[in-house]
Amino acid sequence: MKLSKLLHELDYELLSGSEDVEITSLVYDSRKVEKGSVFVCISGSVRDAHDFIDEVIEKGAAAIVVEKDVPCKEGVTYIKTANNRLALACMSAAYFDYPARHIKTIGITGTKGKTTTTYMVKSILELSGIKTGLIGTIESIIGDCHIPSENTTPESYVVQETFRKMVDAGLDAVVMEVSSQAMMLHRVSGFTFDYGVFTNLEEDHIGENEHKDFADYMHCKSLLFRQCRVGIFNGDSEYFSGILEGHTCEVETFGCAETLDLRAEEIELKNRHGELGVKYHVRGLMNFDVEVNVPGKFSVYNSLTAIAICRHFGVPTEQIQEALKHVSVKGRIELVPVSKKYTVMIDYAHNAMSLESLLTTLREYEPKRLVCLFGCGGNRSRSRRFEMGEVSSKLADFTIVTSDNPRDEDPKAIMEDILVGIKKADGEYVTIEDRKEAIAYALLNAKEGDIIVLAGKGHEDYQIIRGKKLHMDERELIQEIIKEHPEIVSEA
Ligand SMILES: CC(=O)N[C@H]1[C@@H](OP(=O)(O)OP(=O)(O)OC[C@H]2O[C@@H](n3ccc(=O)[nH]c3=O)[C@H](O)[C@@H]2O)O[C@H](CO)[C@@H](O)[C@@H]1O[C@H](C)C(=O)N[C@@H](C)C(=O)N[C@H](CCC(=O)O)C(=O)O
Ligand SMILES: Nc1ncnc2c1ncn2[C@@H]1O[C@H](COP(=O)(O)OP(=O)(O)OP(=O)(O)O)[C@@H](O)[C@H]1O
Numbered sequence: 109m110k111l112s113k114l115l116h117e118l119d120y121e122l123l124s125g126s127e128d129v130e131i132t133s134l135v136y137d138s139r140k141v142e143k144g145s146v147f148v149c150i151s152g153s154v155r156d157a158h159d160f161i162d163e164v165i166e167k168g169a170a171a172i173v174v175e176k177d178v179p180c181k182e183g184v185t186y187i188k189t190a191n192n193r194l195a196l197a198c199m200s201a202a203y204f205d206y207p208a209r210h211i212k213t214i215g216i217t218g219t220k221g222k223t224t225t226t227y228m229v230k231s232i233l234e235l236s237g238i239k240t241g242l243i244g245t246i247e248s249i250i251g252d253c254h255i256p257s258e259n260t261t262p263e264s265y266v267v268q269e270t271f272r273k274m275v276d277a278g279l280d281a282v283v284m285e286v287s288s289q290a291m292m293l294h295r296v297s298g299f300t301f302d303y304g305v306f307t308n309l310e311e312d313h314i315g316e317n318e319h320k321d322f323a324d325y326m327h328c329k330s331l332l333f334r335q336c337r338v339g340i341f342n343g344d345s346e347y348f349s350g351i352l353e354g355h356t357c358e359v360e361t362f363g364c365a366e367t368l369d370l371r372a373e374e375i376e377l378k379n380r381h382g383e384l385g386v387k388y389h390v391r392g393l394m395n396f397d398v399e400v401n402v403p404g405k406f407s408v409y410n411s412l413t414a415i416a417i418c419r420h421f422g423v424p425t426e427q428i429q430e431a432l433k434h435v436s437v438k439g440r441i442e443l444v445p446v447s448k449k450y451t452v453m454i455d456y457a458h459n460a461m462s463l464e465s466l467l468t469t470l471r472e473y474e475p476k477r478l479v480c481l482f483g484c485g486g487n488r489s490r491s492r493r494f495e496m497g498e499v500s501s502k503l504a505d506f507t508i509v510t511s512d513n514p515r516d517e518d519p520k521a522i523m524e525d526i527l528v529g530i531k532k533a534d535g536e537y538v539t540i541e542d543r544k545e546a547i548a549y550a551l552l553n554a555k556e557g558d559i560i561v562l563a564g565k566g567h568e569d570y571q572i573i574r575g576k577k578l579h580m581d582e583r584e585l586i587q588e589i590i591k592e593h594p595e596i597v598s599e600a
């Protein structure tokens with residue numbers, strides 16, 4: 109194809125060569141360049157791809173897209189744009205022939221609840237025969253094909269490539285998580301979402317390589333509502349008006365407040381035969397009762413968000429009810445059967461907001477003791493550590509501080525940061541660096557009626573220690589511990 113086909117919706121300057129040059133592929137990683145590629149130079153957090161220009165010309169690149177002034181070599185076309193991440197998004201949409209125009213697109217943003225809500229939406233839509241793809245923290249799903257994710261929202265090229273595969277596979281809709289980093293880095297630029305969704309907002313993702321402050325974080329999330337047709341908002345959020353700023357979409361609201369378009373009323377906690385869940389009435393734009401077998405007030409919000417979205421697809425009420433009754437998401441309040449005497453769950457709470465809502469909601473189920481095991485990621489927001497320590501010591505009866513992807517940092521230093529927030533007496537918390545040993549401690553010291561929460565790793569099947577990614581799945585660890593200590597089950 110001609111380079112010009114990729115430049116339609118782009119502001120650019122032709123520095124040398126011609127837009128009519130034939131190109132064979134669109135590439136943003138020098139290692140993938142082949143003869144005839146157009147190479148888009150991204151100045152990233154680690155590398156500046158302008159440094160690879162000589163290398164890609166050597167490999168036969170036909171065109172280079174730059175953001176900076178570089179010397180132009182003969183026989184190569186040079187294009188300059190003000191923002192190459194935006195350029196990559198627009199060029200990718202064109203390269204894959206604008207797939208978003210042929211599939212209903214749903215983008216969900218917010219600090220928490222995105223992953224859970226995407227799976228709820230997929231379950232509801234699929235039950236009513238609407239073939240739905242998914243892109244998010246855990247994986248991308250195209251029909252029967254599950255592709256594990258590196259990022260919650262992938263690079264724009266991958267987003268467009270995935271949309272194309274979904275359209276070609278005959279899918280009707282795609283529900284995807286849109287992280288604030290994705291908005292900041294133009295991973296979802298170059299198309300308009302049919303539905304944009306806001307779940308909630310709390311301070312998070314502030315620090316190096318993330319957002320410079322809360323205002324920037326909120327602003328990035330609000331940008332989704334300048335690129336969707338209908339915006340569906342949690343109207344109970346104190347940041348609702350901030351998120352709405354500058355919106356260009358139609359506005360619809362959900363939540364618990366009486367003035368909102370779709371409401372959850374008469375919320376009840378369900379605790380039948382050890383099955384934890386919630387029940388409520390949906391009122392406003394729709395009227396029916398719903399039961400969700402995932403505990404916690406946030407399950408009300410997540411399921412109501414899913415209902416607010418699926419309403420637009422004309423799904424019958426009975427199918428919404430049926431899907432929500434059976435929905436479960438890997439690593440999101442996932443119950444692991446260990447003993448009938450106490451409850452063990454794996455959850456992905458890895459910041460203060462999610463840990464606080466999780467522990468608060470589990471308290472409402474009146475456990476004998478609430479035991480919380482967690483660590484904090486290295487190379488990530490440092491304030492999370494202190495805050496999670498504070499939340500756990502306030503809301504759990506016993507806290508086990510351990511490791512959760514220390515990455516390039518010293519695991520002990522991270523635990524020290526967490527301990528600053530722990531305001532408990534000795535005997536009400538322990539620190540055990542090795543996560544398996546920490547889980548073994550939790551199980552060996554469990555008491556009847558306890559709820560034990562393993563927080564932070566959720567669906568992850570690895571631990572990154574000193575820069576090395578090692579296989580580690582908490583489900584497997586629990587089985588290994590039971591094998592090593594059969595008394596855990598024999599006493600059950
Ligand atoms: C800080 C950040 O967001 N980094 C993301 C970003 O990397 P980058 O563009 O900065 O990469 P870089 O290594 O500096 O390289 C710059 C450019 O040089 C190119 N390059 C590099 C090396 C080479 O030999 N040749 C070459 O051409 C690269 O292909 C790239 O185009 O683009 C990559 C590809 O899209 C992402 O995988 C990567 O995410 C990293 C892994 C990450 O941890 N990101 C976090 C902060 C993140 O984005 N999180 C959010 C939210 C998570 C949540 O749900 O809470 C997410 O959406 O995942
Ligand atoms: N609506 C909610 N409000 C607050 N906490 C929530 C909500 N939904 C889920 N949680 C908690 O947050 C954790 C992460 O939930 P989920 O994965 O659905 O959110 P997410 O927005 O995709 O998060 P991430 O950005 O980490 O991928 C859950 O394991 C649970 O503890």
Ligand SMILES: N[C@H](CCC[C@H](N)C(=O)O)C(=O)O
Nearest residue numbers: 458484485488512513564565
């Ligand atoms: N995907 C997010 C959450 C990781 C959760 C936790 N397990 C950690 O490693 O901090 C991130 O990379 O920031």
Ligand SMILES: [Mg+2]
Nearest residue numbers: 222223245260
């Ligand atoms: Mg997620």
